[in-house]
Amino acid sequence: xxxxxxxxxxxxxxxxxxxxxxxxxxxxxxxxxxxxxxxxxxxxxxxxxxxxxxxxxxxxxxxxxxxxxxxxxxxxxxxxxxxxxxxxxxxxxxxxxxxxxxxxxxxxxxxxxxxxxxxxxxxxxxxxxxxxxxxxxxxxxxxxxxxxxxxxxxxxxxxxxxxxxxxxxxxxxxxxxxxxxxxxxxxxx
Numbered sequence: 001x002x003x004x005x006x007x008x009x010x011x012x013x014x015x016x017x018x019x020x021x022x023x024x025x026x027x028x029x030x031x032x033x034x035x036x037x038x039x040x041x042x043x044x045x046x047x048x049x050x051x052x053x054x055x056x057x058x059x060x061x062x063x064x065x066x067x068x069x070x071x072x073x074x075x076x077x078x079x080x081x082x083x084x085x086x087x088x089x090x091x092x093x094x095x096x097x098x099x100x101x102x103x104x105x106x107x108x109x110x111x112x113x114x115x116x117x118x119x120x121x122x123x124x125x126x127x128x129x130x131x132x133x134x135x136x137x138x139x140x141x142x143x144x145x146x147x148x149x150x151x152x153x154x155x156x157x158x159x160x161x162x163x164x165x166x167x168x169x170x171x172x173x174x175x176x177x178x179x180x181x182x183x184x185x186x187x188x189x
Contacts, residue, residue: 003133006126007140014044014118014141015148020078020108020179022149027085027172028101029153030160036101037153043105044145051116052138055124067113071183074111078180081108085173 016022021043029037081104109115123141127134159168 003130003136004140007137008144011141011144012148015145020112023172023175024105024108025149025153026156029156030165030169034154034157037157038150039102040105041146041149041153043109046106047109051119055119068187070111070113071187075180075183077107077111078176082173082176082180
């Protein structure tokens with residue numbers, strides 16, 4: 001039970017932490033509805049599972065240059081998403097496929113160096129220490145990270161149906177631009 005609680009606590013924290021994936025989940029929910037936001041919220045199941053396996057097998061931290069390359073790619077991609085969102089009309093956004101929401105979220109999370117840093121520096125050592133209870137930790141983590149982001153997507157989709165929806169969508173696009181710019185700036189400062 002202890003392993004599940006630790007995983008659930010970290011999953012909850014990751015689920016509500018501001019960052020590129022949460023910004024994208026909220027933007028997708030406001031622009032395209034709950035289903036699109038919920039699909040984007042599933043990204044950790046695809047991306048973190050890869051990072052968990054990599055961290056488990058390698059057991060050491062990723063080389064700094066690889067994290068820098070991921071950060072560069074992630075920053076550029078977030079700038080693209082935010083910029084294209086600001087240029088796109090709400091009508092055009094609503095007609096796009098929901099499958100694009102999951103695809104975009106997977107790309108955002110795969111290029112997020114913080115996800116790898118978490119699994120290499122925190123997650124993998126915990127998994128090794130928990131031994132046979134590692135599955136319980138992972139169950140708690142994934143239930144809460146996906147569940148929390150899905151709940152926030154539901155709230156954002158409801159907000160998207162109000163007169164505040166278009167303004168909220170623009171704020172989400174600006175947040176993606178801001179995080180993308182920050183990732184790029186942090187590489188060179």
